[in-house]
Amino acid sequence: MISSDVFRGQPVLTGSRVRLEPMSSGHFDGIWPMLTDPESIRLTGTHHRFTEDEVRDWLATRQDHHDRADWAIVRAEDGEVLGEAALDELDAPNASVSFRISLVGPEVFGRGFGTEATRLAVDYAFDVAGLHRVCLEVFDFNPRAQRVYEKCGFVREGVHRDALLWEGQWHDAITMAILATDPRGESTVDGSGIVGDPA
Numbered sequence: 001m002i003s004s005d006v007f008r009g010q011p012v013l014t015g016s017r018v019r020l021e022p023m024s025s026g027h028f029d030g031i032w033p034m035l036t037d038p039e040s041i042r043l044t045g046t047h048h049r050f051t052e053d054e055v056r057d058w059l060a061t062r063q064d065h066h067d068r069a070d071w072a073i074v075r076a077e078d079g080e081v082l083g084e085a086a087l088d089e090l091d092a093p094n095a096s097v098s099f100r101i102s103l104v105g106p107e108v109f110g111r112g113f114g115t116e117a118t119r120l121a122v123d124y125a126f127d128v129a130g131l132h133r134v135c136l137e138v139f140d141f142n143p144r145a146q147r148v149y150e151k152c153g154f155v156r157e158g159v160h161r162d163a164l165l166w167e168g169q170w171h172d173a174i175t176m177a178i179l180a181t182d183p184r185g186e187s188t189v190d191g192s193g194i195v196g197d198p199a
Contacts, residue, residue: 002092005066006129013071013120018113020071020085020120023062027072028055030081030104037105043142044102045164045171067092069124073103073117082108085117087125087134095132097125110144118152119184126180135177139164149176153184 013020021027034040035050062070068088072081083103090097099121103114125131136154138145150156154176163173178184 002090002095002130004090004092006090006092006131007069007087008066010069010071011124011128013124014076015116015120017076018082018116018120019074019076020117021074023059023070023072023084025056025059027081028052028059030072030074031055031059031084034083034102034104039106040102040104042166043139043145044100045139045166045173069121071117071121073101073113075113082113083117085121087121087129095130097129097131097134099125099134099136114145115148115151118148122152122178122184126184132180133177135175137163137173137175140172140174146174146176153178153182155182 010022012022023031032052032055035046035055067090068086070086070088071084073083073085074080075082081104083101085099085101087097087099099118101114101118101121103109122134125134134154135157136149137160138149146156155178156174156176158175160173160175162170164171
């Protein structure tokens with residue numbers, strides 16, 4: 001049985017090119033462009049348009065939620081915020097969680113940052129949090145993300161037909177998941193990959 005506060009004390013996760021830092025108010029300037037970039041908005045299927053106050057309030061409360069893990073994806077070499085990653089929708093009795101990731105815009109797409117961030121989050125979910133299943137949805141117009149998830153060990157499980165109406169056109173959402181017993185490729189988190197305490 002997984003505890004409902006399994007993500008209490010969420011650590012920094014460090015890879016070779018990025019680190020995942022627990023989300024906080026200090027990440028606003030890096031996260032805000034992602035929420036206003038047209039391509040990032042389309043890829044996430046986000047109809048809601050956020051205000052600065054909404055985002056600031058959300059960031060300020062991340063440390064109060066121990067049933068989810070919200071990270072800023074930060075480039076290791078210069079500390080630039082590249083996006084966000086989250087493990088949320090915890091189903092504690094079934095040791096399952098959902099994963100989502102978004103990058104700030106096309107200037108950082110296709111460079112491997114999302115792949116490493118995904119591997120860091122998945123390794124943490126299984127090797128540290130002790131979860132059994134991580135699932136996600138990705139829209140049919142995002143084959144690049146589908147390839148990243150497959151590279152990280154996610155398996156396509158099904159399709160939610162016409163799940164998103166975007167600019168007058170319906171799109172399917174593809175469901176994918178990885179189990180703790182599935183192959184993950186190259187691991188990025190071990191005892192040395194977890195750095196410090198978020199406090």
